[in-house]
Amino acid sequence: MDNNLVDVFSLFDGKEEELIPILQKVQNTVGFLSNDSMEEIARFAHVPKSKVYGVATFYAQFRFTPKGEKHIMLCRGTACHVKGAPRIQEEIENHLGIKEGETSKDLKHSMENVACIGACSLAPCIMVNETVEANLTPQKVEKLFLSKGKNK
Amino acid sequence: MNIKKLIKEASAEWSDLLNGPVPAFLVGNATCGRSAGAGDIIEKLKTEISSGEHKCRVLEVGCIGMCFLEPIVSVYRPGYPLIVYGKVEEKDVVKMIEAFLNKGEIITENIIGVVGPNEQINLPDLFSIPIMKPQKRLVLNNCGIIDPTNLNHYIANKGYTGLQEALQRSSQDVIERLKESGLRGRGGAGFPTWRKWQFCKDQDNDTKYLICNADEGDPGAFMNRSLLEGDPHSLIEGMVIAGYAIGASMGYIYCRAEYPLALERLRLAISQAEEKNLLGNDIMGSGINFKLKVKEGAGAFVCGEETALIASIEGERGMPRPRPPFPAISGLWKNPTIINNVESLVSVARILQNEPGWFSKYGTKESKGTKTFALVGKVKNTGLIEVPMGTTLREIIYDIGGGVDDGKQLKAVQTGGPSGGCVPASMIDIPVDYESLAEAGTIMGSGGLVVMDEDNCMVDVAKFFIDFAHKESCGECAPCRLGTKQMLAILEDIVAGKGTMEDLDLLEDLGKGIMKGSLCGLGQTAPNPVLTTLRYFGDEYIEHIQNKRCPAKVCRDLKYYEILEDKCTGCHICFKACPVAAISGNPKDLHKIDQELCIKCGMCLDKCPVKFSAIEVYPGNKVMED
Numbered sequence: 001m002d003n004n005l006v007d008v009f010s011l012f013d014g015k016e017e018e019l020i021p022i023l024q025k026v027q028n029t030v031g032f033l034s035n036d037s038m039e040e041i042a043r044f045a046h047v048p049k050s051k052v053y054g055v056a057t058f059y060a061q062f063r064f065t066p067k068g069e070k071h072i073m074l075c076r077g078t079a080c081h082v083k084g085a086p087r088i089q090e091e092i093e094n095h096l097g098i099k100e101g102e103t104s105k106d107l108k109h110s111m112e113n114v115a116c117i118g119a120c121s122l123a124p125c126i127m128v129n130e131t132v133e134a135n136l137t138p139q140k141v142e143k144l145f146l147s148k149g150k151n152k
Numbered sequence: 153m154n155i156k157k158l159i160k161e162a163s164a165e166w167s168d169l170l171n172g173p174v175p176a177f178l179v180g181n182a183t184c185g186r187s188a189g190a191g192d193i194i195e196k197l198k199t200e201i202s203s204g205e206h207k208c209r210v211l212e213v214g215c216i217g218m219c220f221l222e223p224i225v226s227v228y229r230p231g232y233p234l235i236v237y238g239k240v241e242e243k244d245v246v247k248m249i250e251a252f253l254n255k256g257e258i259i260t261e262n263i264i265g266v267v268g269p270n271e272q273i274n275l276p277d278l279f280s281i282p283i284m285k286p287q288k289r290l291v292l293n294n295c296g297i298i299d300p301t302n303l304n305h306y307i308a309n310k311g312y313t314g315l316q317e318a319l320q321r322s323s324q325d326v327i328e329r330l331k332e333s334g335l336r337g338r339g340g341a342g343f344p345t346w347r348k349w350q351f352c353k354d355q356d357n358d359t360k361y362l363i364c365n366a367d368e369g370d371p372g373a374f375m376n377r378s379l380l381e382g383d384p385h386s387l388i389e390g391m392v393i394a395g396y397a398i399g400a401s402m403g404y405i406y407c408r409a410e411y412p413l414a415l416e417r418l419r420l421a422i423s424q425a426e427e428k429n430l431l432g433n434d435i436m437g438s439g440i441n442f443k444l445k446v447k448e449g450a451g452a453f454v455c456g457e458e459t460a461l462i463a464s465i466e467g468e469r470g471m472p473r474p475r476p477p478f479p480a481i482s483g484l485w486k487n488p489t490i491i492n493n494v495e496s497l498v499s500v501a502r503i504l505q506n507e508p509g510w511f512s513k514y515g516t517k518e519s520k521g522t523k524t525f526a527l528v529g530k531v532k533n534t535g536l537i538e539v540p541m542g543t544t545l546r547e548i549i550y551d552i553g554g555g556v557d558d559g560k561q562l563k564a565v566q567t568g569g570p571s572g573g574c575v576p577a578s579m580i581d582i583p584v585d586y587e588s589l590a591e592a593g594t595i596m597g598s599g600g601l602v603v604m605d606e607d608n609c610m611v612d613v614a615k616f617f618i619d620f621a622h623k624e625s626c627g628e629c630a631p632c633r634l635g636t637k638q639m640l641a642i643l644e645d646i647v648a649g650k651g652t653m654e655d656l657d658l659l660e661d662l663g664k665g666i667m668k669g670s671l672c673g674l675g676q677t678a679p680n681p682v683l684t685t686l687r688y689f690g691d692e693y694i695e696h697i698q699n700k701r702c703p704a705k706v707c708r709d710l711k712y713y714e715i716l717e718d719k720c721t722g723c724h725i726c727f728k729a730c731p732v733a734a735i736s737g738n739p740k741d742l743h744k745i746d747q748e749l750c751i752k753c754g755m756c757l758d759k760c761p762v763k764f765s766a767i768e769v770y771p772g773n774k775v776m777e778d
Contacts, residue, residue, distance in 0.1 A: 019467035020450055024409070058469040058626070060451035061409055073410075078372030078566065078602045079528035081616050087754060094731065115453060115624075117410055118374035119187050120526055120600075121219030121534035130412060132187035138758045 004029045005040050014044050023056055032063045060114070068103050068110030072096075072128050077116030079123040088124050091138045095145040155316050155436055158307055158428060166308030170228065170268075175208045175253050177245075178226040178234075180296055182215035182381040183374075183413055184535075188222035196242045197249075206253050214382015216296025217536040218283060221264060224296070229253060233268030236278055267297075283533055286551050288514060290522045291498050292538045295382035300417050303424040306385040312430055314504030318393045319438040323353060326397040326504070333503045333511040334520030339365060339456075339493030340571065340597045341673075342519070342586040345500070348490060351480035352398040355488040360400040363484065363491045364391055365461060366407040366414075369453040370569030371620065373600035375524040376494040378536045380407065380414035383498070384421035388444065390497030392431060393504055395442040398490050402443055406461055409448045418446055453570070453624035457672045458483075458491045460626065471626045472672035493598065495524055515541035519585035523596065529566075529603040530557045545580040549603055560605040564688070568597030570617045570624075571677035573684030574610065593684040595677070609706035610689040611696055614682045615643040621678035632675030635666035639682060647707040649773055651697040660686060701771040708752045712774045715743050715756075719766035726756035726767065747774040 008025045012018045022045060026037055033056055042049040056062045074089050093099055096109050103110035119125045122134035133144060169176060177197055181190045194210060201208045216224060221238030227248055228234050235252075237244070239262055251257040258273060265278030278284060298305035306312070318326045330346035337343045352360060364387065368376040380387065391403050407415055422444050425431035433441045447465055454460045455470040462484050464470040483489025492500075499521060503511045512520045519541035525548065528534050532554035539548060545565055549555065556562045564574040567584075573594030575582070582588045586596050604613065622636035639662055645651045663679030670676045686693065695701050702710035715726070715735075722740040734750040737743030745756070760767045 017465070017467040020464065021448070024448060024450065055467070055469055058452065058471075062450065076371065076620075078569065078600065078616070079526075079534075081371075082529050082602060082604055082608050082613070090753060114410060115369055115451065115620075116371040116373070117183075118368065118377040118408075119183055120372050120374055120528040121184055121536075122187050122222075123528060123534075125187065132183060134184075134187040138755075 001040055002030070002037065005037060009044050012044075014046065016045055016047055019045050019047065019052065019055055020059070023052070023062060027062060031067050032065055034064070063112075065103055066107060066110075069108050070110075070128055072109065072111040072126055073114045073117060074100060074111060075117045075119070075123070075125050075127070076113045077118075077120055077123070079120035080116075080125060083123045085124040087138060088126070088136050088141055091141045092126070092145060095141065155312065158312070162304035162307035162311075165302075165304045169209070169211075169305075170234070171230070173230055175206070175230065176228045177208065177210045177248075178213045178228070178297075178299075179210065180215055180222060180224040181212040182378060183411075184215055184219040184378075185222045185224065186413075188219075190223040192242060193223050193225060193240060193245060196245050200246060200249055204249060206249065208249075208253065211299045212301070213298060214295040214300050215378045215536060217292060217378070217538075218264065218533065219535040220533050224264070226267075227252060229256070232258075232273070233266040233270040233275075235266050235275070236264045237262045238264045283552050283554070286543060286547050287538055288522050288540050289538050290502055290511065290514065291386075291495060291524055292379070292382075292536065293502075294386065295378060295536075298383065300382050300384055301420055303385060303421070303428065306383070310505045311385055312389055314501045315389050315392050315430065316436065317504050318396055319436060319440060323397045323399065326393065327353065329503060329508065330397070330500065332508055333499075334515070335496065335499050335503065335511065336519065336586065337493060338495035338499065338523065338598065340568065340595060342596060345492065345496055348480055348492075349394070349398050351478070352400075352488045352490045355481060357488050359402075359485075359487045360398055361484045361487055361489040362391060362395045362398060362400040362403040363461065363465070363489060364403065364405045364494060364497055365456060365458075365491050366405055366494050367449040367455050367461065368408060368411075368494075368598065369456045369624075370571075370598055370600045372528055372566070372602045373526045373569060373598055375526050375536060375599045377411050377414050379494055379498055379524075380411065381417055384414075384417045385425065386498040386501050387418075387494055388421055388425050388431060390499070390501035391444060392435065392442050393500050394490065394492060394497060396440055398488075400490070401441045402445075404445050404447050404465055404484075406447045406449055406455070406465060409450060415446065415448065422446070452626070453620075454626045454672070454674050457674060460672065461491060462489065469626070471628045472674075474671060495599070516583065516585045518587055523584065523599060525599045525601040527553050527601050527603070529601075530560065530605040530608070531555070531603040532557055539584070541585045542583040544583050545575065548584070548601065549580060553603065556603065556605050560607065562603065563606055563608060564604045564610065564613075566594075566602040566604065566613070566681070567600065568595035568677075568680070569600045570620050571595055571673065571680055572597045572600075573680045574604070574613065574688065575684075576688040579688075593687060594680065607704055607706070609647075609702050609704035610685045610692050611643065611647055611702070612704075612706045614685045615640065615647060617681035618643060618678065621674065625674065625678075629669070629671040629675065631666045631669035632671070632678065635662055635669075635675070636678055638662055639666075639679065643682070646693065646696050647702070648709045649696070649700040649776060651693075653694070653697060655697070656686065656690070656693055700773050700776050703771050705769050705771050710773055711752060711769055711771055712747060713745055713750060713752060713754070713757060713767055713769050715745055716766050716768055717742055719764055721764055721766070723761065723764065725759050725761065729755045729759040731755060 459473040460470040562577040724739040
């Protein structure tokens, strides 16, 4: 078994109710949930594989493909929407050549929609890894993702 | 642990901070402050201070609510009131140290207001400026004022005296205090908090649970985030009181994983409270036990629904369960369970910290106290506000919010997130209370208040919310799973210019059916945004359907771009920007857009230099017209 998983499992008792925290911890450590790790989790938590898969696919937080080095979360909250988030998303997609939900081939960027990052008063905004980029305009996006931008 | 001793220590530290000989900088460093650059300011302050001769403190505080003025820095110098500055840049910090701390010269630029006695310098009092005056901060009073990572700051500001008060009374007495306060659930539905507690208390069961719903899922709302980041101990105190009242010795805080800072502050606060015996076994020597665990949500809007949230804590897919039985009777692992919202529980702490009658003197007859709102969208002063129940939407938008951005016309106000509705500009004199909002077709909700102007298309907004509800529908019951999908499909037709007038009746029928037939709150309220926009903005739908025009110029298929002949200088920038080569023209010649090829991305409009402003967008569809 992957050493990462051994480390994560050592923090838990292997009870069914711990399933979501285990999935979260594995994803935090490994970056995503592979089929192999989900099988190991099933064994560890004494639940059928189908249950692990069922729970993991229910929640938006879990991903089954690797994350990019820069993971972009596009806020799709109401405040962002009314202040032009769709246009921002389009601009980022144009710059990076990937669509929402995808990871670039070189694993540099990945992008997903999230419900709301709670920085509504600075809409429209995105979160790159743990940093919020606020009050975006297409021009600002260009600066962020162009060849010399900090998120390229 | 003797609370008196704790209070004595804490008060000494607090008073030393505000009246002592050492100057201090307080920097708002919640999510909004951080996004605006508070981190750099703190760095700068620390380097300046360590290299200078002045002894000075730098404290990180929560959000004071005026997010549009972030980064916000307050400066304290002995003998002066606390001076609060907005939109502070690194260079301002250097000036503050040089001029104010070293020479006592006050920099008046960017002052928002001052806190404390200030007869001699005559600057506006922070709480009397137009944005603050209509507000009443009963719940947010500590946010932006205290250091959320310092338990002593909380204790020095009445913290944990509510718990002490509660533990000296019987649990029934505590519920009576809640009843007298008139507090109703701040998560949306407005059920009286005391009644819910009474149901649970009356259950004859050894194991009971208390859950705090901090899974703030409404898009456009961040009240709970600010509270958790700026004043986490208030929630803990409220939860211990609630646990005592209902007879629970275990509590869970179910918080969104998208709020990393809130989670960090919460976990720190829990360990501090445990260390001082304000949480855990035999709290303050009372014999009462109460433990708290944080559960991170995994991103499912439906988990805001009580029974789905319970399923999620149990490690299941977050799917709702039929009610009855209600969670107060059979909830988490089939034990009686109370689920309260963050703001409700913080209100509980405040109610017990103050004398009877204190909370209920604010608000209206049926809706007591205050309500926090995330005031966002097309309004000048965006931020977190708290107003007495009964304040009108007009006061909120114009007095506190400073009116609509860029001098545009107000069109609507959306409350209650995907479960709420849009109130038109003509109705903004209604008071904000549970009943008045319900009458207008919307709900109080948890506190998102999104202002929309003439540039927002109400059909697009309705589609946005139904799309959200459809994506977040857990799929358990057919009316919600299939109904929202169907409503979305109809709205997609309408915004594409393919709608018919019959669609409007169909939307209404479907909406009403979904509300009646759905299992949980998500489906029962999901059609609200569509039904309210149909009710108040029917003309806009008709314009889309009959004239193929989107008056707000939002819906892609119902607008078009043109280059203005008298303004185009042939700079060729739009030509290069167009991703589909729909623009023709040689440099220095007039350019033209081929309407057949144009995908209406708006790139040309964004790129056309402002000094030319040669591209205009119009409602309608050139290709369909031809």
